[in-house]
Amino acid sequence: MKSNSSTVKTRPTPWDALVFAAVAALAVLTALVFYGPKARTNAPLTCVVSVGGEVMDHVPLASFAGEHTYSHNGYTLTVRVSGGQVEVLHSDCPGQDCVHSGPISRAGQSLVCLPAQVVIHLESGTDGPDVIVG
Amino acid sequence: MKFSVKKLALCAVLAALALGLSTLENLFPVSLIVPLPGVKLGLANIVTVFALYELGAPEALAILVTRCLLGGLFSGTATALLFSLLGGLCAMGVMILLKRSRRLSVYGVSVGGAAAHNAGQILAAMITLGNTMVVGYLPFLLAVALITGTLTGFVVSLLLRATAHLHLTNQSDYR
Incomplete structure (x- = not known):
């Protein structure tokens, strides 16, 4: 270990910022691909x-x-569908999680009410992946 | 690769520690505070990064695989094993590569490893669910990796400084 300890850096270096930035950039990139403006103008959705x-x-x-x-x-x-989005307007379940989930408008999103066992799911119309990364 | 008795004992202790940490972590899930399923502090990764620096890549890999296999055995679910093994191996591969760059500190290596770990878990989710939509979850996990990776790097840097005088490894074997 003695011979090694001089080369092991235990304090952050400027190069660490590069790794940090790379991970952050990847996060932003994937976020843009999946949640960016382009992702919204997609194939027609199916409500299940x-x-x-x-x-x-x-x-x-x-x-x-x-x-x-x-x-x-x-x-x-009570579920309202308008303007391409779905939301649970009202529910008399005790948790109200489904109401608090807010509106959904993208493929793959779901609204779930566990007490009532109601699952509202949006699928992309083509039934396949809407984007391929990598 | 030749394991000296001292090294073998050290690996075993570290594997036990990693297993204990991951079990402890499962008892207090962070996802209760941060409402994202699957978010973990990755306490066991502290052991992995520490072993990588203090013992070397083969030893760290052995500790990692032991931890994943025993952890999977204890939890009893094959899916958990797949998740931890894929995540762990991705992290290990990236960390070995990053560590080769002498310019990076423990922090950079650990953040890169945490990001790779979470990417590997997404891969495992894609395999088990057969659905590419889970990649949409990656940005959240990468953001979390920045935080947990930095924390891991911080703890490991403290550990390395604190144990520098202990001569844990028989470096004389290599000289």
Whole structure:
């Protein structure tokens, strides 16, 4: 170890900043690819609503506009679809997680209400990956 | 590679320590504070980075694989094993490469390793879910890696300075 300790750097060097910047840049890059403005103008989305494990609705998002109610396990959810996004307007479940999740508008996003066992999921229309990285 | 008895004992102790740290970490998940599933402090990586510097790459790799296999055995899920092994091996590969650059300190190596670890876990998620959409989770994990990697680097730099006088390894074997 004695012969090594002189070469081991235990304090940050300017070159560390380079690694730091590279990781940060990769994070920003992947974020842009997946959440950037281009990602929003994508293939048409399909809204899949499953209640208690069974698919209730499997409808293109564009033709699903309006308010829909789903009841299961004694709870009722009011779901609003408008302007390309889906949100749970109201739910009488105790947790209110689904309401607090806010609107979703991208493929792969989900709204989940565990007490009512309602899962609202957005799929890209083509059913395949919408981007390939690398 | 020849393991001296001292080195073998040291590897075993470090592997046990890494296993203990990762078990401890599972008891207090950070994801309770940071609402991102899968976010961990990576305490066991402290051992990996320390071993890489103090003992060398083959020994660090042996400790890592031992920790992952035993950890997978204890948790009893094959998926957990896949996640930790893929993440750990990615991190190890990147750290060995980064360490070759004499310009980088422990911090740079550790941050690079943490980022590679999380990228490896995304890879494992892609394999288990069969879905490329999980890559969308990578930016969050990379941002977390910057923090956890720096923390790991900080702890390891303290450890290396504190143990510098102990002559943990038989360097005479190599001279």
